[in-house]
Amino acid sequence: QSEEGFYTMTIGIVLALLSALSYSLILIITPRISQLGNWEIVKYTTLIPALGFLFLFFNQTGFYWPQKEALVLSLISGTFFAIGMMFYHISVKKYGPVRTANIGYTEPLLVLIFGFVAYLDTISIIQSLGVIMVAAASISIEKRQLTQNNISRV
Numbered sequence: 001q002s003e004e005g006f007y008t009m010t011i012g013i014v015l016a017l018l019s020a021l022s023y024s025l026i027l028i029i030t031p032r033i034s035q036l037g038n039w040e041i042v043k044y045t046t047l048i049p050a051l052g053f054l055f056l057f058f059n060q061t062g063f064y065w066p067q068k069e070a071l072v073l074s075l076i077s078g079t080f081f082a083i084g085m086m087f088y089h090i091s092v093k094k095y096g097p098v099r100t101a102n103i104g105y106t107e108p109l110l111v112l113i114f115g116f117v118a119y120l121d122t123i124s125i126i127q128s129l130g131v132i133m134v135a136a137a138s139i140s141i142e143k144r145q146l147t148q149n150n151i152s153r154v
Contacts, residue, residue, distance in 0.1 A: 022049040
């Protein structure tokens with residue numbers, strides 16, 4: 001593996017660790033997360049990691065004023081992200097974490113399928129195997145959840 005590839009992999013590992021640490025910090029700071037409103041949860045789950053990544057960004061590039069188009073696109077993207085996070089937390093409260101997680105697990109599958117349909121990307125055998133495994137796991141977890149719900153009602 002080249003030196004540049006190793007450097008990129010190291011950055012990815014560090015960012016993944018920072019993401020996990022920031023999520024742990026969120027859980028420590030907000031111990032009663034079930035009592036928080038949806039927008040408060042979105043605020044805590046986006047603000048704390050954003051501050052950490054903002055520090056990394058400024059440390060790498062220095063401070064500069066972006067163009068107006070970039071600011072508008074960032075605001076639009078952030079708004080859609082916040083709305084998506086709000087709907088995510090609403091679905092966790094309404095349908096439960098298992099069903100919401102199953103839907104979340106299918107996101108990479110949908111991106112892979114969308115890339116295949118829209119951009120004619122090739123899907124490798126390993127990716128096909130991954131799609132089958134994730135789909136089978138989601139279906140089996142959903143069936144188990146439905147079975148447990150039926151048993152608890154009786």
